[in-house]
Amino acid sequence: MNRKAKRFTLGGVLLLGLLAAWVHMADKNYVYKALVYNFADIDDNLIFDQRTIDAPAKAQHWPLAANYNKVTFPERLQSLHQQLESVAFLVIHKDSILYEQYWDGYSDKSKSNSFSMAKSIVSMLVGAALRDGVIKSIDQPVADFLPSFKEGAKQKITIKHLLTMSSGLNWDESYANPLSVTTEAYYGTNLKKVIKRLEAVEEPGQTFSYKSGDTQILGMVVEAATRKSLSQYAEEKLWKPLGAEHDAEWSVDNPTGTEKAYCCFFSNARDFARIGKLYLQNGIWNSDTIVDPAYVRVSITPNGLPTETGEPADYGYQWWLLPNYKGQNIFYARGILGQYIIVIPEKELVIVRLGKQRDEKINNHPSEVLAMIDAVNKVVK
Secondary structure (H helix, E strand, O other): OOHHHHHHHHHHHHHHHHHHHHHHHOOOOHHHHHHHHOOOOOOHHHOOEEEEEOOOOOOOOOOEOOOOOOOOOOHHHHHHHHHOOEEEEEEEEOOEEEEEEEOOOOOOOOOEEOOOHHHHHHHHHHHHHHHHOOOOOOOOEHHHOOHHHHOHHHHHOEHHHHHOOOOOEOOOOOOOOOOOHHHHHHHOOOHHHHHHOOOEOOOOOOOOOOOHHHHHHHHHHHHHHHOOOHHHHHHHHHHOOOOOOOOEEEEEOOOOOOEOOOOOEEEOHHHHHHHHHHHHOOOEEOOEEOOOHHHHHHHOOOOOOEOOOOOEOOEOOOOEEEEEEOOEEEEEEEEOOOEEEEEEHHHOEEEEEEEOOOOOEEOOEEHHHHHHHHHHHHHOO
């Protein structure tokens, strides 16, 4: 090796050493895991610590419709499933499974990442906590539950501001940047420290700005209010009352730590469908009120806030909305890789799609969401 090559090699080693030292001193060791795994995956329960959400001893099985799996969907929908690497597609009509299909070795038992569908689940748990009286009102300050919000401008932030994604906090919703707060929240090991660092940079309640941090704080509020982990409360208020067939999992930042409330609830298509069915029934399941119908209604009503571009937000309380889509008022939960729980109340339909990719958006809604709605509407008259 000549002298120039030796200098180049030595310089590279020195640079890597300096970068490693900076990563350690800046408390950004999560970057290594982010670089190794690169992008989030639907099977990331294999790389994170998980907290189990137990199914009840006696499950409530979905009945099969008389024409189960006998309906035919347009070829375009089948092509989309292949193109976007769907792993599950399920249609519930009224109380029965009308259709289901699985790919790539997945089945009705396979766990898959919810990603941001978990945001809608957290909103449900806020509703349950309101019904339990441990949260008095959505206008209650976050500071009543989290001491770090008693400081400065953060004192103004209420639960409603978090539900409507209008906190005004400086959360950077960046998925590609390995140094972003979103990446740190996903791959890091101390969510409480991440949340404590946030600052209020805008007046709350003025503008809709999608931020996973708002949901993470909501999860911490529920935890503080109930004095239970988010997984424990989800098990008590959702998974067992809804008769889930299989245990679920929620990723945590460390073995004894905090759930990643904004994402990472792992379950299967049939059990995810129960989430949609509960809100289709206005928060009532088998005559038991789990979430007050009034809270359900406002959750799936546009929150009235403008987006950063000035257009009205198609968003309620952690639910995406399609108001008056071809004459139907539709609401849905969605995750970054094309995870959806879609509810069409007019026809008593719940659609679940799980997969590995998402298509381009049309007016802020993924095009495959519209394609699935159109296809199912053609089959169910």
